[in-house]
Amino acid sequence: MATRIVVPPARIGAVDGSVTRLLDAFSRVPVAAVVSRAEELPRALTSQVPVVFFLRPPAFHLGPLVWAVQARGKLAFVHIDLIAGLGKDRAGIAFLAREIGVNGIITSHSALVAAAKAERVIAMQRLLLHDDLAVPSALAALEHARPDIVEVLPGVIFPLVVDRIRARVPLPIIVGGFMTEPEQRNAALERGAVAISTGTTSLWP
Amino acid sequence: MLPAIRDGSSLNQALDLGYRQVLVERGSLLAMLGPLVSAAxxxxxxxxxxxxxxxxxGDSAALAFLATDLGFSxxxxxxxxxxxxxxxxxxRTVQRxxxxxxxxxxxxxxSIVSPAPYAIAIxxxxxxxxxxxxxxxxxxxPVWGTGFVTSAAQAKEVLLAGADVVASSRPDVWLDFIRIPVRG
Incomplete structure (x- = not known):
């Protein structure tokens, strides 16, 4: 899909940044489409998936992609840690919230969670579980930052840590990372995840 | 099996079980310098x-210290x-x-480096x-697996999947791994 710089419409206040709408959407279709390349977007747009996560596209070409998602009645989230060209700071969050009008922001950094909440967009914090020794400090960070929702990665770790997370922070959980099979999706949902996030198009209903 | 240690006592546990290689995963390296040097x-x-x-x-002086002064691998x-x-x-360089x-x-x-790393750690x-x-x-x-290995059976799965080395920070896993033959 061709991307170009478009002067954004005046959107301040127009975007729904409430987590209730997100959870409503997931209660109908519990899948978020992870889009790391613009070419993958059309398939996500025509699917039943209610939420799209943008991982990689350059920040200053994001507008048309996000607005295409929202025009379909879906919610658009942007991963601020991974997109190119944008400062990973308050000004970066404010750009995404005010100029682009994203519904939510995904980050693994507690400071950016606070900035996202201040901009009244949905704050999704990534819990990156590569090492069991890192779990206590990750949970402490989560408890401190209090995002609206948590994304736990990779999926294979979720069953091992779900009870520890729940005991500490009563937040809705999305499971992502190498979710490629229907069985993995079902297992995550059975263990209490509100949704999975996946780039595997066969799992986009 | 590579025991992942974080202090002098976990180092001793690993050595007492007969392990000839360890990974210093966490903790203050400087606080366990004595036992590590004598092990090396x-x-x-x-x-x-x-x-x-x-x-x-994270600089050359630290690397020179590890390699030349301490004789680490x-x-x-x-x-x-x-x-x-x-x-x-x-x-030896292991890219995580x-x-x-x-x-x-x-x-x-x-981002895999050149010259090729000795191994990669997943x-x-x-x-x-x-x-x-x-x-x-x-x-x-060669592939090493590190993190979230909480049983010898899990370690076995990682090795069967093609890993050459699996690390665990749990002494009970180090012990079970020796007791139960995990590689045919």
Missing amino acids: RQGIAIFVNLDGVEGLA GVLSVKPHLLRDASRFRL IHALDSTGLETGLN APAVAVPQVMPTIRLTTMA
């Missing part, structure tokens, strides 16, 4: 996770520049790659069975 003198191979231990700068890091520097000091999602794995595999280890095919498209380097 006895021929124990010591690897250091530069991203996990405290007390060392190798280092692990996600940082390509540190590994490149480490290979100059004849340390986080296997959290396919986008992140791709980024990690694309974290968490329990993701190795899922990601091994993708890894083998990029590199034939």
